[in-house]
Amino acid sequence: xxxxxxxxxxxxxxxxxxxxxxxxxxxxxxxxxxxxxxxxxxxxxxxxxxxxxxxxxxxxxxxxxxxxxxxxxxxxxxxxxxxxxxxxxxxxxxxxxxxxxxxxxxxxxxxxxxxxxxxxxxxxxxxxxxxxxxxxxxxxxxxxxxxxxxxxxxxxxxxxxxxxxxxxxxxxxxxxxxxxxxxxxxxxxxxxxxxxxxxxxxxxxxxxxxxxxxxxxxxxxxxxxxxxxxxxxxxxxxxxxxxxxxxxxxxxxxxxxxxxxxxxxxxxxxxxxxxxxxxxxxxxxxxxxxxxxxxxxxxxxxxxxxxxxxxxxxxxxxxxxxxxxxxxxxxxxxxxxxxxxxxxxxxxxxxxxxxxxxxxxxxxxxxxxxxxxxxxxxxxxxxxxxxxxxxxxxxxxxxxxxxxxxxxxxxxx
Numbered sequence: 276x277x278x279x280x281x282x283x284x285x286x287x288x289x290x291x292x293x294x295x296x297x298x299x300x301x302x303x304x305x306x307x308x309x310x311x312x313x314x315x316x317x318x319x320x321x322x323x324x325x326x327x328x329x330x331x332x333x334x335x336x337x338x339x340x341x342x343x344x345x346x347x348x349x350x351x352x353x354x355x356x357x358x359x360x361x362x363x364x365x366x367x368x369x370x371x372x373x374x375x376x377x378x379x380x381x382x383x384x385x386x387x388x389x390x391x392x393x394x395x396x397x398x399x400x401x402x403x404x405x406x407x408x409x410x411x412x413x414x415x416x417x418x419x420x421x422x423x424x425x426x427x428x429x430x431x432x433x434x435x436x437x438x439x440x441x442x443x444x445x446x447x448x449x450x451x452x453x454x455x456x457x458x459x460x461x462x463x464x465x466x467x468x469x470x471x472x473x474x475x476x477x478x479x480x481x482x483x484x485x486x487x488x489x490x491x492x493x494x495x496x497x498x499x500x501x502x503x504x505x506x507x508x509x510x511x512x513x514x515x516x517x518x519x520x521x522x523x524x525x526x527x528x529x530x531x532x533x534x535x536x537x538x539x540x541x542x543x544x545x546x547x548x549x550x551x552x553x554x555x556x557x558x559x560x561x562x563x564x565x566x567x568x569x570x571x572x573x574x575x576x577x578x579x580x581x582x583x584x585x586x587x588x589x590x591x592x593x594x595x596x597x598x599x600x601x602x603x604x605x606x607x608x609x610x611x612x613x614x615x616x617x618x619x620x621x622x623x624x625x626x627x628x629x630x631x632x633x634x635x636x637x638x639x640x641x642x643x644x645x646x647x648x649x650x651x652x653x654x655x656x657x658x659x660x661x662x663x664x665x666x667x668x669x670x671x672x673x674x675x676x677x678x679x680x681x682x683x684x685x686x687x688x
Contacts, residue, residue: 437475
């Protein structure tokens with residue numbers, strides 16, 4: 276992991292409190308010198324994630340210094356009871372801790388996370404509107420995307436193709452062709468359009484045919500064409516695109532939680548599985564590991580394009596991370612602002628603002644660029660958010676106790 280330490284800070288973790296509504300989960304971290312920081316756990320099955328946090332993360336870090344986020348993560352990974360426990364659920368639990376640590380450090384030094392890790396100031400950053408639904412018709416989807424372009428100046432988009440984990444099937448016959456052709460016709464040639472298959476294809480030849488069709492319609496990237504662990508298939512497809520000189524690339528990595536695998540995939544000079552790294556802050560283990568992937572991607576010529584498709588803290592983390600990056604090495608912030616449903620961002624047609632139920636201030640999109648409201652009027656410290664007191668009051672709260680039965684420090688073996 277990247278070496279980001281703050282040796283002059285002596286504060287230790289004195290309190291850990293989790294809050295959840297069953298859809299999302301947040302962590303309040305308290306320090307011995309009175310600071311408080313907020314972080315978010317990786318999404319989906321957050322009840323399992325929180326159980327792991329209280330049993331396998333909190334007992335390890337309670338009372339420990341937070342001045343070296345990477346060392347704190349290593350402490351959790353190498354904890355005796357986490358032997359044979361490493362996986363995406365534990366990574367999601369670590370992500371809650373790590374993101375809260377960074378918010379706390381920002382408050383300690385009165386800087387944004389972006390400025391802490393790079394010395395750079397936050398600026399509005401280009402975003403792409405991401406549709407997460409496969410139930411919408413091509414015509415209706417194209418209309419929605421075009422309205423976002425008209426209202427908010429968004430010039431980049433991502434749409435779903437194929438059937439999620441569909442073994443070469445489409446959501447309904449002809450849908451992929453319908454949405455790709457419809458969106459390209461409506462949006463015109465100047466807008467960027469990427470596609471996400473969510474592991475829809477099993478056969479490499481099928482994916483090659485799809486990629487050729489996508490390239491004909493000037494599609495930007497082809498995300499997660501195969502189930503996420505089938506990296507040999509990713510490599511075969513990316514190699515085909517390069518050999519045929521097709522102007523489209525493979526993107527992936529949102530479910531990858533193993534930093535050693537990230538290193539192997541990125542450092543390869545040839546036969547890379549994809550040309551755009553897409554870690555998810557929740558699934559990969561938090562901002563420290565995501566920033567490590569960013570630095571590796573920059574060093575080895577890959578585009579960094581983080582996965583942040585929910586209306587929560589993840590787009591804010593992506594914003595701060597991308598503003599900290601070197602120019603020309605990163606792509607857009609993903610913003611789920613197209614569809615109806617849970618965790619979707621509904622931008623006001625006039626102001627471009629959206630007030631999430633989790634925190635203030637509102638997020639906003641102006642001229643196709645994402646930021647927090649009022650970011651240019653007063654300094655942002657940490658992630659720049661204040662949790663919504665009503666949401667916290669309605670949530671399920673668990674306060675970690677180092678004396679509880681779950682806080683086992685050693686195995687009985």
